[in-house]
Amino acid sequence: MANSSTLKTFLGTTEAGPLIIKPLERDSLALNVSTPIYTEAGTFRFPRITSDPSAAWTAENAEITVSEAAGDEVVVIPRKLAGLAVISNELAADTSPAAQDVIGRGLSRDIARKIDAAFFGTKPANTTLQPGGLEYLAAAVTAIAADPAAGLDAYIDALAAAEDFGVSLSAFVVNPATASALAKLKTGTGSSLPLFGTGATNGIERNILGVPLLVSPSVVAGTAWGIPKDRVFSVIRNDVSVVVDKSAYFSTDQTGVRAVLRAAFGFVQPEAIIKIKAAA
Structure with a gap:
């Protein structure tokens, strides 16, 4: 394995975390709707x-009933997630900030x-x-049997x-x-005005009673999630690693850049997570 000394000038170990974590916090919807x-x-x-x-209503001079809190714990074990980007050695030789940005964004x-x-x-x-x-939480979440694309009543519930x-x-x-179907809802029969309303600069305003409506292609079709951010956590190990290797792509004059992090999710109150899905 041969590390590129040129790449090291902008991809050293001290930059590995920020290079991956900062763009990840911006691009990952999961990290935005949970607490990292x-x-x-x-x-x-x-x-x-x-x-x-x-507590209980108690007569004067009477003994107060002793009670105790009960508790448990949610254990989260971060799992390995790895990404790989392949770049030309010409790009690797470019030490400008643009080269760092290209590699970081791809990973x-x-x-x-x-x-x-x-x-x-x-x-x-x-x-x-x-x-x-x-989806792994299954019956632990609170389910509302309704088509999430049919209207806003299920979201109010x-x-x-x-x-x-x-x-x-x-x-x-x-x-x-689902987002497309909701955006087509009108304010009333015969109206052409969208229910969500429009702004002069920001287009359709996606929120329901002040709660943002976000979109991800990763959500299972026919499902909507209501998420309380302070009850949902994304646990990430700090030991993010970036390895640069020229040997694997020697014949094509390229350099491989591999990033590895470990992450998992903690749901401390799963019943407070709301799943809207039509009954099977």
Whole structure:
């Protein structure tokens, strides 16, 4: 293995984290709708209270009933996620900031897609290889049986359901087909005005009662998620690594740049996550 001394000038170990993490935080919707946690530990634990101590109306001079809180913990083990970018050696010899940007964006986009797919996509076959996301929670979430593309009533019900658990939804996330159907809703029969409203500069305003409506192609078709950001966490190991190798692509005069990070998701109150999906 031979490292390019030219690449090292702008892709040293001190730059590995920012080169991947900063674009990832921008590009990954999963990291934007959850609370990112960075750790040096191989296992991260979220302690939580499952039931509070109780109070009771008590007569004067009477003994106060003793009660205790109950708790448990959510254990999160970050799993390995790797991305690979291949660049020409001519580009590798360019030490301008543009070269660093090209490499960083290519790697971070691929990693962001994989993180979003794990967070919103179908249940993984092997959770020791890929972390379980929202679909992995199954019956643990609160389900609302409705077509998410049919109208806004189900989203209003989702906001009320979250409030029953004492939380506020910070975002709804749907796939592009559902977002398109919602954008075509009109203010009334015979009207051509979109229900979401339009702005002079920002087009259709995607929000439902003030809650942003976000779009990801990773969301399973026919599903919408209501997510409380303070109850959902993305745990990322700090030991992001970037390795530069010229040997694998020697015959094509190219250089491979590999980025590896470890990430997983922690859902400390899954019942406060609302899933809108039509009944099977």
